[in-house]
Amino acid sequence: MSAAGMTDALRRLEAMLLIRAYEEKLVEFQRGGAPGTCTSVGQEACAVGVVGALESRDRILTNHRSAAHLIARGADPGRLMAEVLGRVDGYCGGRSGSLHISAKELGVVLTSTIVGGELSMAPGVALAQKMGQGEPGGIVAVFFGDGAACEGIFHEALNLAVQWQLPLLFVCENNDWQAFVHRRETMPDNAIADWAAGHGLPVATVDGNDVEAVHAAARDVVAAIRADGQPRFLELVTYRLRGHFEPDDQVYVDADELARWQARDPLQGQADRLLALGALDAANLMQLRDRVAARIEAAARFAQASAWPDPRTLTHHVYAEQGARS
Amino acid sequence: MSAAGMTDALRRLEAMLLIRAYEEKLVEFQRGGAPGTCTSVGQEACAVGVVGALESRDRILTNHRSAAHLIARGADPGRLMAEVLGRVDGYCGGRSGSLHISAKELGVVLTSTIVGGELSMAPGVALAQKMGQGEPGGIVAVFFGDGAACEGIFHEALNLAVQWQLPLLFVCENNDWQAFVHRRETMPDNAIADWAAGHGLPVATVDGNDVEAVHAAARDVVAAIRADGQPRFLELVTYRLRGHFEPDDQVYVDADELARWQARDPLQGQADRLLALGALDAANLMQLRDRVAARIEAAARFAQASAWPDPRTLTHHVYAEQGARS
Amino acid sequence: MTRMTTEQAIHQALAEEMQRDERVLLMGEGVATKRPDLVQDFGATRVRNTPLAEAIVAGTAVGAAASGLRPVVDLLFAPFLAYAMDALVNSAGKLRYLSGGQFEFPLVAMSMTGSGWCVGAQHNHNLEAMFAHAPGLKVVMPSTAADFKGLLKAAIRDDNPVVFFTDLGLLHQEGEVPDVADHVVPLGLAAVRRVGADVTLVSYAKTVGVCLQAAEQLQAQGIAAEVIDLRTLKPLDETTVLRSLRKTGRLVVVTEASGLCGMAAELAALAATRAFDVLRAPVVRLTGPDAPGASSWVLEQAALPTVEAVVEAVQGMLVEVAVGREALAAS
Amino acid sequence: MTRMTTEQAIHQALAEEMQRDERVLLMGEGVATKRPDLVQDFGATRVRNTPLAEAIVAGTAVGAAASGLRPVVDLLFAPFLAYAMDALVNSAGKLRYLSGGQFEFPLVAMSMTGSGWCVGAQHNHNLEAMFAHAPGLKVVMPSTAADFKGLLKAAIRDDNPVVFFTDLGLLHQEGEVPDVADHVVPLGLAAVRRVGADVTLVSYAKTVGVCLQAAEQLQAQGIAAEVIDLRTLKPLDETTVLRSLRKTGRLVVVTEASGLCGMAAELAALAATRAFDVLRAPVVRLTGPDAPGASSWVLEQAALPTVEAVVEAVQGMLVEVAVGREALAAS
Ligand SMILES: Cc1ncc(C[n+]2csc(CCOP(=O)(O)OP(=O)(O)O)c2C)c(N)n1
């Protein structure tokens, strides 16, 4: 690994640590009575690897499990937490809560917690891009799960993207779970890649717990899309280490399977890799963790200090102010 | 071809002639002011080939373009015409009209004119069959078009049928048209078979204008489903020779393409085959046509003589009478 | 004024708006086939046939609208909106609010419905109230060629998602359309089609004609009916309706859609909650039955509110007036 | 009587009906995971986790129902019904009629909605009126544990498609459930939760509690409110409502759902069309706003009709009564 490569790899480790610390703080909040969240614990490498391969001119659509994508994109953990807590300083002024956080300023648009909603809108965002509405050369990435791939809209979106040649990257985080149903109960093995391949676009399947592998694959497909404007499909094989939505005792999860994946924790993997390469020593790692922890503590203070929305604003933002344009 | 084979082949020719004559009569009715219909002119071999491979214990779901399936199944052309004309003697008492004719007594159930509706219900019919509600050993066949294959529900149905191992035959009549849009504008070449194959069930593609080929293929897959209870997929490559819905001037249709397919008219093909084999001579063919024409004339008289529904029955059959069973 | 059909008015509106604003694009199953002149004038990029997949067509419109385009999608018949429900109701109607106002959804979803073609309930279902009940959407359902043109143009220019219904019974009906350069009819304003002081008939789409005919017959009996064409169902022009009720004190609502939780319920509720003090008779709802649409011509016709029913309802309401007049005449 | 939560009541109903009739089966995303005892008792064939695909889950229920089974599908949160709309509205609601009565659709589609969990509009959307407006369906939305059990059992036995809504704010609420062997509550009958002669409060689901609290406060002020819990929204028990209105002459409708074309509109319309002669005051609709549900606790709470608002509305209506009484007292 080159020196620059190591710097990037370190940055990716830090991003993953930040996401983990952020979500652990939210778990703590939840235990204290705050609303629950869908954490991406165990899937941080997917977000960090892919989002890091995108540029600011690119657009991202995500779903109910969005924290990692948002933080990887540079979202302020304080404003995210404020949103989860329903406060005015949240990205959506507290209206969204954790489940549909968009941050247009960051290019994270149209987050939907309806499974498949993000897939239904992504071709439109890519079409606007293709028709000159976005920044020149921008592409669109849509994140969704293995469960979303069971919704018919998944196929409709793939077909439209292929047929209309849209600059759209489909990123499926196959984490083996669809809320309380194991993937194996819902589809054949390897189904997702097979289904996507049936649509005739290039499909790659990558270890979603190896952030460097994810990043390399994402860099390649992003470059390819930027070059030819055609859609691509990336399947990231990963695992949901915590429950579906906090709190979740996971009694329904096979303990051996969980243990196998815990042993493949993407943060540990990246740390081990960098320790082995000498890019990091135990002290550096400790420093990283401390820095991240400090950011999250500050974020938590910010969020908790943020005001509640004014109930008199209840019906603001239902409609765009301006009725008819001329 | 064996003697028995020839008799069957002749019967298939007659069935196709009957369907053609029936639909031509409806075109005539439409010109006289009756409601329009979606004819299956050019696709008769699909219906006759597949339906002839089914047994009475099997169930069929069809769609807006259902006349051929119904007649191939033995529906009374008079009652069908009465239905199209909105009369009481129609299979649905005139409530359906041409677009959603079901004939439960024939095992033609839950016809939907919502494209994809038939696909959404078919797994449920097959599940009931599998769970012992139908006649022992029965299977289910669902007919739909290339357009329906674009609806996400197509994939949802395939996946469920595979996952739940349902005795369900998917029959796609790929007739190159989706109302006023050519298939090529909606999907890649060979997409339907590729999509189906992505779901991991056995897929066969057959010339849908050769009734013997269709029949042979259908016989095989029906036997296979009956044997192992697993779903199968059959794509029939055919062409819609008339417009989408009468009247339709087809100005949007490429004349050369249409001419190519007209030259492959399935009725002519079967007649030529049987003439060449000596199973038929010109006089027999004339007799067949006359017999069919007489049946359709009688059917038309029956339908036209049928009464209009009583307007006072307008709200009958909205709900099942019996509210709560004990 | 130029005489034209509803179909022509719609087409003109589309052509003019595409001309005016290059962000406007048209998508749907067959839109390019059916409107070759638009393809020629504006290119295949802006007039797009789609795969047969309403959910992604509508979803794509939502995504495109939030990203700077102004899509119009033709979803054909109203029952097919069932496949577009998530995109329209959960995304277009809610994501502006849920995002704290970050996005606008300037899109129009068009569809047809109503009796007249004997196509049955899977093509003919007046379900506009479902969208009126959904938050964040606007709903339009005009009755005249001029309004089809003017309201569609306004809908395309609106920064909010608009569901635009065409009563298919009106498609070939002709009407006068103003020849002005830019005929726009603002959303949210009802039209008083006929002025009268004895009773208010409120309707929209095809049944406005029923009300006008009834008003004509009532006139002959000395009863002056005011006829209000809602045109926009959401936002609902309560002001115009209430103003009329203050004058007449009597309300008959006439819709082809069924009554339960329909627009007719909303209008009756408006009267009961906001015009109670001026009401002089029970409100009457004349609606389609709470039943799927039948195909058979006679059943399709039997489902429609008739001129006779409107006249009778009004006569029933005015019995005391008539009795009063007779008494006066006899005295 | 046994005290149990709504959740327990629902579970009992499912278990008892699966026991009673082997044609009953349960399908949905996670139903087998969440109800392992039912899997154990009735087998994996009859308690089925499904792929995450509401359209096919609902469609499969429709197909199965027409073919001899009696499926119950759990579609989780009400907004997800958007994906099941075609199966429920176009197929289950219409195909019996369109086929001239050839098929029956004995199925139950369950879903949850309502405020209380701060999950926002894509999980919390009281859209029951959309299904009430659709032909051929029945719609149930209970408020007590006893009714959850009894009405769910009745819904499963009904030969028609029933959309069964659970207000998630009630899931953990406890109530007394009769210990009879087979506690069935017939569909289509409202319950008078409290008798009173001065004003009728009509509601369903969580807001029945709001009405009961308001009635309590009003009692202290000498105002007797009758509280009606609709329980079944379709078929609507008009008789019980009208009977009450004849007594009280005053109607306040309280729903968490929004007003426009909602159940509150229907009730107000019922009063305006069928109880006009006995109405003594304008009908009042107290509903959620015509806005998507916000996640933030304070906004979620602000969207709910409150006890205070109900009390105030009633006081407003009874001003003349009060004035009259005072005058009486002063004389
Ligand atoms: C249409 C719809 N159905 C069901 C749900 C409830 N739900 C939320 S997340 C989830 C699981 C989604 O699984 P997957 O797509 O694999 O994403 P993951 O949660 O594993 O990241 C479910 C069923 C929903 N939000 N939307």
Ligand SMILES: Cc1ncc(C[n+]2csc(CCOP(=O)(O)OP(=O)(O)O)c2C)c(N)n1
């Ligand atoms: C959901 C839905 N969308 C659109 C239509 C209008 N429509 C009726 S038939 C048809 C074409 C269907 O194409 P295909 O599935 O290939 O069947 P074909 O008509 O060719 O037999 C269309 C678009 C419909 N009935 N339902």
Ligand SMILES: [Mg+2]
């Ligand atoms: Mg998953």
Ligand SMILES: [Mg+2]
């Ligand atoms: Mg076709």
